Amino acid sequence: MSTMHSVHINQHGDSSLLAYTEAPKPVIKPDQILVKVAYAGVNFIDTYQRSGLYPQKFPFTLGREGSGEVVEIGSEVQGIDFKVGDRVVYLAPESYAEYTAMSPASVAKLPDAISLEKAAAVLLQGLTAWTLVTQAYKVEKGDWVLIHAAAGGMGLQLCQLCKQLGANVIGTTSTEAKAQLAMAHGADYVVNYSNGYDELVVKVNELTGNKGVHVAFDGVGASTFDVSLKVLRRLGSLISFGNASGAVPPISIMKLAEKNVRLMRPTLFNFFSTREEFVELCQGLFKLVEDGKLDVAIHKVYPIQDVRQAHDDLEGRKTTGKLVLKI
Ligand code: NDP
DSSP: OOEEEEEEESSOOSGGGOOEEEEEOOOOOTTOEEEEEEEEEEOHHHHHHHHTSSOOOSSEEOOSEEEEEEEEEOTTOOSOSOOTTOEEEEEOSOOSBSEEEEOGGGEEEOOTTSOHHHHHHHHHHHHHHHHIIIIISOOOTTOEEEESSTTBHHHHHHHHHHHHTTOEEEEEESSHHHHHHHHHTTOSEEEEOTTOSHHHHHHHHHHHTTSOEEEEEEOSOTTTHHHHHHTEEEEEEEEEOOOTTOOOOOOOTHHHHTTTOEEEOOOGGGSOOSHHHHHHHHHHHHHHHHTTSSOOOEEEEEEGGGHHHHHHHHHTTOOOBEEEEEO
């Protein structure tokens, strides 16, 4: 059996479980490809899968996105536009590893202008931000939009896209430095929510003439869900797309009737179902990056051996923008 190194766990728990150790090298099935991984993006979902918020079977190899070089293509793989040696970016499990075996369904060939590092940094969050503002709630010119954790990986991408769509962007952050960064990426106003949400409610009312925002994009979850509902206007939309502060507890749908609001809990993986749809989304994203319309603010590229630190920094609210692991 040939071996490689990966970050895999045999139980759920904190970041002390994480280590880059020997594991079997994947053997592809006839309908799979093998990628030699160059970079893996770090996402909050990795922490949920590690901690057990999203329970997994063991042994479990972490990672949901990566970039690298195709080294093998199974005999039954069809309908692809890349070959062995090409640079690709992908959404698939087990990217915290030297090699990942995967179906080609969510693999896209990279344009020359986009580096492997940038590709792993932008794919998952960029596609999520793009589908949130075009499909979960179609952001329109003049809309009032609230973006929580506006200096985070998702936050900075959402700020840029909403601004380009002509929205008025209100962000929240926990520090002044994060507020400045969010404003440099398109937020018009930023409220510090580290001491509660009263100031946010006052600011939204003041800015919107007491009407509230058209849409709240909330990836913080448990701690912000109620205030997100509170600052929505009549017929507004709450897009609750994450749980950085913990999972949102169950609610009574009657709460939505108070202002006839819509509530959606989307995940990127259900905005496409075929390789064609995935590649089309990627091409749109690559164009935004190549045209300079979407800046990918990389917080830090960590050597894979420092994976524990990367999780601690992300969960400890010490980061802005995107974290990437170099394999
Ligand atoms: P971020 O870079 O945004 O980091 C999370 C940020 O949330 C922190 O920096 C912090 O910003 C804020 N935060 C508020 N409360 C807490 C808390 N108790 N613990 C930790 N952070 C807190 O992470 P990502 O961009 O990777 O992800 C943001 C959210 O988007 C996550 O919930 C993630 O699951 C979700 N997501 C969902 C996807 C989907 O398909 N539905 C896809 C991708 C991401 P501050 O200090 O300013 O408060």
